[in-house]
Each structure stands twice: as C-alpha cells, then as structure tokens.
Amino acid sequence: MLVWLAEYLTQYYTGFNVFSYLTMRSILGVLTALVMSLMMGPWVIRKLQLLQIGQTVRDDGPQSHLSKSGTPTMGGLMILGSVLTSVLLWADLSNHYVWVMLFVIVSFGLIGLIDDYRKVVRKDPKGLIARWKYFWQSVAALTIAGFLYYNAQLDAETVLVVPFFKDVLPQLGLFYLVVAYFAIVGTSNAVNLTDGLDGLAIVPTIMVASALAFIAYLTGNVNFSAYLQIPYIPYTSELVVVCAAIAGAGIGFLWFNTYPAQVFMGDVGSLTLGAALGAVAVMVRQELVLIIMGGVFVMETVSVILQVGSFKLRGQRIFRMAPIHHHYELKGWPEPRVIVRFWIISLILVLVGLATLKVR
Template structure:
C-alpha cells in the first residue's frame, strides 16, 4: 500500500526513495508488526477474558497443566492482525507470492478460529472434526499448489533444491502439486502439535521465519542466487518483508505468551503460522531446507506418529506421553527448561540449514 503511494510521491521528494529499498521495508515491517502486537495485546487479552474465551485442557494431558485452565486462548488473532497489517503496508501488492502467503495465512487462520471456537463453546478439547479440518486445509493447499504450477509449469520455479548438492535440481512436474500440498498441510499441523507449552511453538517459528527471510533475500537477488547455486526467482524478494513481519508479530506475541503465559496462541495462530511458513518454503523452492530448519516441529510430529505405531504393535508406550515435550515434563523437567532447550535446538537447526546453502557455493 505505502509502496504504491511512494512511487507517486517520489517525483516530489527523494526521501520516498527509501520505500523502494527492500532492506528498509523489511526492517520497518518487523517493527510495525512488533508494535501492533504489543499495542493490541493487552486489550485483546482483556476482551478474550470478558468473552470467557478460555483454554480447554485435554483430559489425557499432564496433570501439571491443570493450572493453565482458564487462561485466555485465540491469542493467535494478535499475530495474524499484526502480520496482515504490516504486510499490506510494506509489500508490493502486485506480487503474487505475497498473496499466496496471505491466502494461506488467512484461510488456515479461519479454520483454526472455528476449531478454537468449538472447543470453547462445547467445553472440550475436540473442536472441529479432524476430517473437516484436514479437508479445508487440503482445499486451500491444493488451490495454492495448482495455481502456482499453472503459472510456472515445468520451469525453475518447480524444481527441487537439494541441500548439499548444487548440480542436481530435478524437475518435479505435477509432483510439485503433491509436494506443495504435503509441505503446507504438514507444517501447519506440525506447528500446531508443538504448541503445547508456553512459548514453545512461537520462538522456533520466529527462528525459521528469520532464516527464510535470509533465503528469500538471496533467492530474489540474481547475483547471490547464482553464487549459492539456488534458483533465482523474481518475486521472491518481497517474501523478506513477509518473513520479518512474522518475526515481529511472533516476538510481540511472546511478550504475553512467555512462561507463565497470559494468553495462548490457539489453533487460529498455530495452524496459520505453520501454513504460512510452509507456503514460503515452497515458493522459495526450499522444502528440504525447511525440514532441517524446522527440525523441532518434525521431531514433535514424529514422536506422535511413533507413539501410535509402537502402541499398536507392542501395546506399550514408546514415550511417557506424546508429543515429546510432554515426555520430558513427565520425566521431571520444569516447563521453562523444556521450552528454552527446544529454543536452543531450534536456533541450532536454523543455523545448520543456512550453512547447507553456503556449502552449495563450494
């Protein structure tokens, strides 16, 4: 929005040239999202308390979580509003990649909102029926996948970038649609599974978004993309502004979500954030890099899958409780210790992922 205005006013005052610089817009996008979330956070929490939008604790969860009962949920609305406003203000709105991310962010946010609302109204942790949740997640993901494939069939935008290997980028063809579907839906649900402790999901999401911002900057720069042997994508640069908005909104939310949390993200935030990160990774052709940088989300998801398989085969539990963060809680780790150690591991994984890009240039 402001980018279009600046293009008009630049003829009168050179100060508006600032709006044409990606780095400047990325920085102000971060601060805009951060300040919006900090500004509306307290009022949103009070509004949620007034409406009695409170967290419903699942019956088979850790007993320690009974103290969290009554904490406001749906705090993800704070994240979504901050990201959307910042992105609309500071990105070039003619960029199709920006609209793809916003479409998934809003669409998955609505699914999560309905899920959270049903939990509160019916006072149980079931929420929206799983088949309907996955159905609408699939519709949105497939719509994005098919649209992007239709715009760029069998081009560099549908090749698979393999970490550590610079000379092999296979053309996916129609497999691009299937891969995009699994990445978007899988990342969305992985972040949702991770969101079980105060601040546990938001900080890894912030780390991954920051990492993807650097990747988007390199991918949208013809010289750096050539140096790193990654595809040069003309529209990728604007995703830097989207990523920094996610980082700013996430840190603003963490101000209220840090232990002990004043508000929970809810599915409205977790599903939307995960879907947005998955979409950005797909648009940048970095699905495998996301697998590395978002390793904490991967481990949380695998722990649930392994728990189910192991119990069906052996009638025993592999972990004391899944997702795995509950396993460490039941082993006696204080909640802040579990959270901070997951943060440290997430940061290490993001740095490892970025290192793989550097190794492609060697």
C-alpha cells in the same frame, strides 16, 4: 499500499524513494507488526477473559498444566492481525507471491478459528472434526500449489533443491503439487502439535521465519542466487517483508506468551503460522531445508506418529506422553527447561539449514 503512495510522492520529494528499498520496508514490516502486537495484546487478553475463552487442559497430562486451565486462548488473532496489517502496508501488492501469502493467512486462519471456536466456545473437546479440518486444509493447500504450478514461468520454480548437492535439481513436474501439499499441510499441523508449552512454538517459528526471509532475499537476487548456485526465482525477494512481519508479530506475541503465559495462540495461530512457513519454503524451493530448520516441529510430529503407531500395533507406548515435550515434563524436567532447550535445538538446526546454502 504505502509503497504505491511513496512512489507517487517521489515526484514531489525524492526522499520518499527510501520506501522502495526492500531492506527499509522489511525493517518497517518487523517494527509495525511488533508494535501492533504489543499494543493489541492487553486488549485481546482482556476481551478473551471477558468472553471466557479459556484453554481446556487434559486431565491425563502433566499435573503442572492444571493451573493453565482458563488461560485465554485464540491469541493468534493478534499475530494474524499484525501480520496482515504490516504486509498490506509495506509489501508490494502487485507481487503475486504476496497475495499467495495473504490467501494462506486468511484461509488457514479461518480453519483454525473455527476449530478454536468449537473447542472453547461450544465446549466441544474435539473441535473441528479431524477429517473436516484436513479436508479444508487440503483444499487450501492444493489451491495454493495449483496456482503456483500453473503460473510458473521458469523451470527453477518447479525443481526440488536437495541440500548439500548443487547439481541435484530434479524437475518435479506434477509431483510438485504433492510436495507443496505436504510442505504446507505438514508444517501447519507440525507447528500445531508443538504449541503445547508456553512460548515453545512461537520462538522456533520466529527463527525459521527469519531464516526464510534471508533465503527469499537470496533466491530473488540474481547475483546471490548464482553465487550460491540455488535457483533464481524473480520477485520472491518480496517474501522478505512477509517473513519479517511474521517474525515481528511473533516477538510481540512472545511478550505475553512467555512462561507463565498470559495467553495462548490457539489453532488460529499455530495452524496459520505453520502453513505460512511451508508456503514460503515452497515458493523459494527449499522444502527440504525447511525440514532441517524446523527440526523441532518434525521431532514433535514424529513422536506422535511413533506413539500412536506403537500403541495400535503393540499395545505399548514408546514415550510417557506425546508430543515429546510432555514426555520430558513427565520425566521431571521443569517446563522452562524443556522450552529453552528446545529453543536451543531450534537455533542450531536453523543455522545448519542456512549452512546448506553454502556447503554444496
């Protein structure tokens, strides 16, 4: 929005041309989302406390979590509000990739909001019934995938990039819809499963969003993409502003979500942030690299699948509790130790993911 205003004012003063630079708008996007999140935080927490919108804790979980009962949840609203405002202010709204991301944030945000509302306001422990949650996630994801597929103008927009292999770029065709669907819905639910400890999900999200911002910049630049031998997809560089806003809002939220947390993001935050990461990965054609960089999310999801599968098939559990972060808590690890070690693992995996762009 302000980009258009700056373009108009440039005819009167050339200094406004600075706002046309992607790097400047990305920096402003980070700062805007960060400041907004920090400013909204105390008000959102007080409002949630007044409305008695608090976290419900499982009785069969770690005993240390019982003290978290009643902690305000749905704090993801401050993240989404900050991201949307920052993107609307600093992104180029003529770019269709930006509108795809706005659709992702609004659609998955509504799904998460309804789920949280049913859990904490209507006191339904199941929240939005699982089949309906997956149904609406599927509708949103397939809408996004279909739009991107039918508006693709270059072959590069529908290839599968295989890490470490520069010449392996299979054309997906209609299978693109399947890949995009699982990238968006899978990442959405993976981040949701990871969001079980204070700050555990938001820091890896910040790291992955920052890495995807870098990848989006390279993908949208004809020279860098040619040098790295990755697909050149015009206009994806504008996704840098969106990823920057996610990182900035996440840092602001972490101020209140760090151990011991004053607020939790809830499904409205985790489902949306996961879907946003998945959607960006689809648009820059790096779904497999996302699996590497989001390895913590993958590990948490796989632990749940293995636990449920083992119990149903053999009547035995593999872990003391799933997702796996609870397993380590029940082994005696203090919560901060689990959190920080998972952060370290996430940082390593993000660096490995970025390294795949060069090691080809």
